[in-house]
Amino acid sequence: MSENMEKDYKQIERQTAADYEYSTLMQLLEVSVSKHLLDEHFTLIWANDFYYQMIGWPKEEYEKVFHNRPDLYYETDREEWDRITGVVMETLRRGEKGYKLATRMRRKSGEHIWVQFSVRFADEYVDGYQVGYTVITNIDDMIQMQKEQSVTYDNLPGFVAKYRIDQELNMILLESNSRFAEYFGSEAERGENSVYQRNIRDNKEAIWGQRENILAGKPLHFTMYVKNREGQKLWLQVNAACVGWQKGCPVYLVIFIDVTDITELREMQKKLTEQTVALQNALEEAEKANMAKSDFLSRMSHDIRTPMNAILGMTTIAGSHIHDPERIRDCLGKITVSSKLLLSLINEVLDMSKIESGRIVLAEEEVNLAELVHGVVTMVQPQIHSKDLIFKTYVNNLTHEIVVSDMQRLQQLVLNLLSNAVKYTPPRGSVYMEIRETPSDKKNMAFYEFVVSDTGIGMKPEFLYRIFEPFERADDEKIQSIQGTGLGLSICKSIAELMGGTIHVESTYGKGSRFAVSVCLQIQEEQTDERVLEGLPVLIVDDDEFICRNTCECLAEFGLKTDWALKGGEALEKIEQAGKSGEDYFAVIIDYKMPDMDGIETTRKIRRQAGRQLPIIMISAYDLSEQMDEAKEAGANGFITKPLFCSRLIYKLKQFADGNCQEADSGPVIRGSYKGKNVLLAEDNELNREIVAEILTDAGAFVDTAENGRAAVEKVRQSEEGFYDLIFMDMQMPVMDGCTAAVKIRGLPRQDVGAMPIIAMTANAFADDRQKTREAGMNGHLAKPLDMEQLQLVLEKWLS
Template identity: 55%
Template structure:
């Protein structure tokens, strides 16, 4: 459902971005942030590192001992637990949005730490229980300083006294001058039996009510009546706080404030001022949140438009070359790649949430480094060419091209780094991408080092310290206008670390940066490369980059071909002409496209002029060939290969252009299932007309007889009306009007018919979070496919549930 997906994605991005800003702020302040269920245990769902540092427990120990239940953690601290639960219940009963509390937090070492707890109730619910978010600030130092140093009594307003609360009364310790001049009643042993200098039942009642609380160290607030120096009546607000303990007896600091002349009007004014300040602060916070939200969405807009530009541009190119099958297929490949990149950008913010909560998972699949590199070049080429950068790729010692890992996440990391290199390097800059396979001490794994160098703006040392912090961007004048999310490097570092790798950065401000990514990838057994060539003449390699010449020649030697190399087009023409005169033409000529002076196309023309049409000429470049294809073919080039020329690329090139073998690219998108499901029926449940048309077309190409329903209720009625085992497969959207997909699946599973339990029901939805998948399975669905659909996964599901 396109419109719905866009609405949900945008809403999700907004919510998640606010969460990231809040969590990032909390980390910078060094406070504990946690998320709880509002059940009887206040179950802990998630907490940051400061939460565990605060209580002195490691996360794993805490989970093992207390099972994320704060009530078990407070088992030996019932008074603190009671105070906390009463505060929570009071806030709920008063319909407040949260609560604030200063309390003692128990620690693993048996001690405690004073914390200020700020809690907010959210609108989220899990399993019927409301979610709350808690921020705890360590105020232990402040409390202890207040307790140990007390106050300079003479500078405090009102009467100030310090008592030790013994079993039989108040034992006077210190007081300011105003107190000693106004009150009496001390016994010879320092025992003070009354609270003020005025005997009244109200004062005695206050004593009886608050003395037990003071014996256990609780703060007290109450009003007393007293006499001034002239004998006149006065009213005192008593504020007493326990500041220390002496031989199991609490020590209190008590401040008496004269409130006799405070009128109702003054109290009202105070309340209005407090509320005005609260509203001002709330408005200020809202404005800051809106600004941060706007800045974030602005940065995201730029990154989203890049693949959108590729999709729109390649669609236009395909439309103008509709009769050129190869060109259209190439455009479709790029549209597919850019679409995947666009989806990854939309999910970038969600990735941070998954990383923070430990829910980001990695796939394990076999892939080719050559394919990975060419995908990256395809995505990056438009922005590289737009800024006229000189881009090159060098590969050293790659013994294993086929590895096992998560190619999408690796590509995400590399694109993040390369995108930054392109953006933060002025026009006509130099960008180099190097790949090395180094010796690995891990059996069955190769150690791969990927290095990204640029001569761009570079970074200041102070920014390097926070480069991998979410939402952080350098604020230099030269790059202030360059947009970005501020999330890419934080995500990249976390992905690399999840792969047990490392990412390092070196940078000199004003000179450029160097990123090094080290990954350990499981290697696959390499296919034997057999060219079946008789003794031949050498291959000539032409490139102004000496390293590129040497590495290509090394690989030619590895596959059994001799080689020579030269560093310019002029030298290449001389070599070809000299060998042609001796009737010893080169087996093939491999020429770099973008050489200074005489470029690859000009060199090709001159070689054709002196050697004729028989020598295969292959152009190579770190850029794609579409913009040069027509001119290159007209000059006499036979084909084009994208750098770096790995061993498999060379074998493919020699077989295709020298041996004239019919080579089909493995990179073409699989547009339809290889298996036919003719004679089988499928029910497609989708409320969005465009999505329904797309799915119906794709599924119809497989041979299925596709029937459709526009909502869950329609699907239930259709299923109940047809004979048993009529449908072989059901694809069900989740979010639909009238009845959603989850309820529809539950009703179909609950029907009294033989196929109710067995008919495969597969979710086909834009709801792609982990909890959505769990909800689908819980409702009785067999599998979950996320939109936009990946054909390979779709066909795999069809084969599993309808291929028998």
């Protein structure tokens, strides 16, 4: 394959992966997205499934009746259509990139619902017309709530208004009932000389007399003397309660009772007391619910974009270093970690009800703590770098690195703690993470403590009592601009308790916080070959004495001779002395970031002094991707990110003991050969079919494909008995779904279908979906996106 062809192939492969992840994300978030031409019909050229669910028309029927022309769809609602087209034309005239519009839309059933169009004009043209992308959101419930609120307002006795009041006691009117507008003017009549403003000026003394209570958000009770639009004089009793805050200013709900005729006062006061409390409670609950929902979606959008940005950025970097295998491996590793985090975030959204109610069921799987922590640290490295934080990690008395636990939940717990520390620590601050193992009274169990501390903004004592409650965030101006869902620590507490552990927090406002989580995990005994490295001398160079001592103790358990130095100059002296005595070091482990002489300069001088034969491993708590080229040029042979787990160090040292100082080239996606095996792949998505077929073909198997369940049944029916060794069946397909197809295959009148392995593949990875596949007679279940290790296990089980 030529170099250009190889580049084109890899570009297509990356684009295919990106398109697949985008399609999966759209499906999981259930958002209506469509693409239109900006022609006279606003012709629809593409829409996802949720667009057709929103309008209630099946795709084929919609195309047949309306020919993808929204103007025909709105034929019976011309007023709404004219309003929409007017907004579009005005937006284009002003040269703006898009618009938002709330409007009524008719569904197939004939009912109207309120929706919001969020439209963005793209720098893209099709057939000479500019393209617009539209997201449609159902806001019918919100509009209905506003109507109900309006009815409530209009049925209250007296005049009802809602104000925001600033430090100078300027009263900004936010809402009012119709009775208030009739007496004191409409929105257009509220200028400087309006009846509304004159009444405020005439009662300035009475209002300023309440200034202290107003700015403190306390309830208000006083009387005012006002005039209405006809000049009629009224005495009004003011009853106001603070129902919220905007921009640091109190928001008051005010009911004015006409007490000019005192005989009506008592009855009105009775109704007022009951209805004011009920209204205030209802408004507070509605506003809190709306605010919590909006804040949560905003924060979750930010959290989803973070790994997406990492994926896109690492893809770009890999493309620009296409001939550097080590840099590409580094990028692919980070893309994998980010993709898994993105998937876990999506799962968190879908699993939110279980998290809030505590109905989380933990999985039991083998977890490599070194890989888990390395993945978490990799994810927070960009934020650490951007804020120039001092980041140190420690592994203390960690005897067992392989445990049995829920990989996703444990990673979620550690990531939430570490990302919180990074998030709330100002630039050039410090973040520390320590991992410690302590024995448990239970057999084959141990406690693992994850301690994360920082020099961040800290928390006030009164907030520490609420810190683990869902959606709780400190009322502090310092954190208003910091994104967060308010769920992270609540989730940490739930996970820790489910794992038989605890979580504790210590914090001093203005100085920082310390979180300590201890969880009880089942340990796995690890098989290691100590003889390969026994007796070999290794030098550790790090300005942190704790890391030097701890690493030496760790390596000594594997029979290595260890020595350490706190500075680069000291390391050079020790290497020179070892050479003179004829006891050269087998390898040197050097920290990248050290005072006086950093790791790269130390490496460069070691090479000049000791030559190219001595293996040098560069370690760092920071992302070394940007310094990797310089470090390799200086003479570094390998790289490890802190915290320093024994398994990672031993694995790297064994490579050097075997005479391999370079990273191994990547092997095939699937290990082993399945030549002579015939596989049927039933998948309706063309790109998914291509990806899976390519992977299986590379493993030597013959792959036959079917675009739906019915085609798969026919393929089996027409094949010779015993031809297919394995079937992969997508669950959701047109014409016939995967479960129905599996049942029909099992029912074919032939001998081989009873024992023929059928494995489900689906983006729906929940327990009830697994149950459906079992009931349909399938032998296993693979969740999308496909995990190559799980695919490997399936092939080994059924084709070996």
